Amino acid sequence: MAAIMLQGTGSDVGKSLLVAGLCRALANRGLRVMPFKPQNMSNNAAVTPEGGEIGRAQALQALAARVPLHTDMNPVLLKPQADRTSQLIVQGQVRGTLGSANFREGRRSLLPEVLESFARLQAACDMVVVEGSGSPAEINLREGDIANMGFARAAKVPVVLVGDIDRGGVIAAVVGTRAVLEPEDAAMIHGFIINKFRGDPALFADGYQAIADRSGWRGFGLVPWLGQAVALPSEDAVVLEKRRDSRSGRLLVACPILPRIANFDDLDPLKMEQDVEVVMVPPGSPIPVEAGLIVLPGSKASLADMQTMRQQGWDIDILAHHRRGGAILGICGGYQMLGHRLIDPAGLEGDVREVAGLGLLDVETEMGHRKMLREVRGSALGAGFTGYEMHMGRTQVGNGLQPFALFDDGTHDGAISPCGRVIGTYCHGLLGSTALRKALLLRLSVASQERDYAASVDRALDAIAQELEQHLDMDGLIALAKGGA
Template sequence: MIDFPAFTDKGTRKARALMFQGTSSDVGKSMLLAGLCRAYSRRGLKVRPFKAQNMSNNAAVTPDSDLPPGPDGEIPRGEIGRAQQLQARACKVTPSIHMNPVLLKPQTTAGSQVVMRGRVLGSWRAKDYHQLKPHLLPAVLDSFERTAADADLVLVEGAGSGAEVYLRKSDITNMKLAELADLPVVVVGDIDRGGALAAIVGTHALLNESEDARVAGYIINKFRGDISLFEPACELMTERTGWPWLGVVRWFEGASRLPAEDSLALERPAVTDGRGLKIAVPQLSRVANFDDLDPLAAEPGVSVSWIKPSTPIPSDTDVVILPGSKATRADLEVMRREGWDIDIQALVRQGGRVVGLCAGFQMLGRVVRDPLGIEGEPGETPGLGLLDIETEIGGEKQLLDLDARDRYSDCRVSGYEIHMGRTAGPGMSQPWLLLDDGSSPPRPEGAVSYAGRVAGCYLHGIFGSDEFRAAWLSSVGGQAALSDYEASVEAALEELADHCEANLDLDALLELAK
């Protein structure tokens, strides 16, 4: 029996709130809200983001959770989608589980791990999850009220499309939430993918009368070209829907300098000149926390290429990085099906390097076992055999912010762990990192092969540490040019806020919030 948190009515909400729903997934809602969070925060408002349900394998650790305190009284950590972590950063506040109370982490084509306010409820097939969702609604409403209690303005993000009316009965994140929390709605369409006119008009046609009455207007996102040519389409959309046109947001060139919400972003072709250090990243079926690669991709002397299915790893690759995954064994099978395991073995024999992060680290070992079937069917799968380690999936999920020292460069690194599974074996006697967690002697983390060409660890975010990134790039034949990655993210957020100010009437949007 799952203990669901109850809804706590804290009285009349004082914070204004405005909800943004898309005509589909990946219309740019998350990035638009990050820009609005920073823009309104710069005006002196206490702004908070909120997304009831996020489906993403890109997750961030929060300092709070609904789990009971440990024996030492310490509050266990929770997790939310990386998009809400970025939005909290844009607001210059600490991220909280209440900003994204339900996180779905896809593991198979039919099911996901369900995380509610930092607690793993288990893995649920899609059909069963739709029956579970109404039981989650009180916790969602409670989290919204908690978020609004400490804010002047709450910017609420829907999920997918708000017009998926066949899911209306089990909705907890779009129009059902808007009605229960009394939220005005702005509909966001994406013109870059085409069909924006049909998407806006079609959304209106599918909403019922009460839902339609909640829509305060629409925004067209990711526009390129001459807006005057598109104005007749906006007039037609307003005529057909009765919704006010609230503006057109031009394409934001700095988007690549900010973390993407989910793996849909990887479907776009990478822009690279093919020069400098060449890093190849196999695009796994359940890739997770792929923003680990963002600091490397931001380096002008580094080419990071995501290798898509049916494409071999290029023979001139310098380093292969295996990213995280929510289905380690299944993605090992993907590696073998695509022949990437053979490409990686050849790379190592020719003197190339391989790095594994989290699940990628597990894949480098001799075997990955999942006796309880946490990530899929119970069983075990041979690893790549590049490190003398073995992994068993299970136990409590590790959610930790960590500092460490690289044993090879002596540089400090910081990051976070977010995984289920324990790794052991002779290869762990030659660790990559020493954790600075107060233990004496320092606790080892990760493993490095005796030849030094293969390394892996559980620490996400490792390449965001500037001094370490420079030392690591030098060790693999590259060169760092970016001296402060975090400053570059902050600069991109400021540019995004400026972009929102230039493309939208923020005073008018604020007036719509209630």
């Protein structure tokens, strides 16, 4: 069966976006295509229909391919929860933790399950588009690798190398990658793509040819800067400060960037609203006093992030905001931080066993081994919504609080303060539901444009696919995936 793998000269060169665009372009050609990433490291995850989790980048790529999410699309997911420790998710389920001491040996042992997932995808489609992680040029990580050349060689999948011209030095990045690779690894690479080009392509014609001449690899195209990507959710927290919204709106929404922030794309639907400005607040900056809504985002390590909240002085900003009559929305880990305390008796998140929360909701959270993973549908604030839960804590709600949401299965979620200005919920993705977003904004005296977030993402994927059809040798990539030269 056909397969091709995109690896990069470094992180954030645009591999995830290109894989999504290729998936949509191939699907538009009538092919059944599946995305695949052997190993991902991200605290942004999505829940699959069978109750597992994969990286949100692979969820977007599945959407681009117009196929249901499946845990086989990202068989190994590492979710950083401390500087040297990550939660290990294998084929959708928690397997334990990996630390710096056992990282290489631990991931090497996972290769059979990675290949097993890949084989199942291959059997179910016409073509698999694989995304590497980081760069094969990180040869210090080659031993035990399952994310780049370790996978490509084991699965016999041809590789195309992606270089980012926007960051500069792309000729050296591509040719230099060729220089540091072992001959057996370099033999897996059959060509290159230059990504994020701005300006007249003719100005880079000599550079493009120089890469081909010096690397011995074939060029598959020069991809322009894809402005449509602004409508898509981002995978990595490193882009948060780069995505400031510069519009002045009637409602300022502020979200602190916590060290272990997770699933921050929950806020993306608000960025479509004409009368809303979303500001991600970096460490060292106060939460703006003019904010009308503060959103406390998801977190992979709620106790540690609550401590950071205090170290940054953001707890003072939030409590002052509440006294001034401002609204606060806590999602997942942010919901837990709104309570009186968070306890971790088993030390699942680290050495700290208990921290005080903000005390804005009469709730307490205890961390446990059982992880809740499920898609949900229900109503809140008088509006219907869909979303998903992904958390390990259990929150006890005081008797005097009303739940935030009622699910269709009869269970409920979250809490609303007696004043109605503090909301906590475990539901991710709920702001993508037009009716729920409208209801929330109306509580804040802001009119929603009622734009369909899912439709805007879909339009962006189609536009990106059209760009790739125009600027890449799509027929050549398909031929390579099928075993051609």
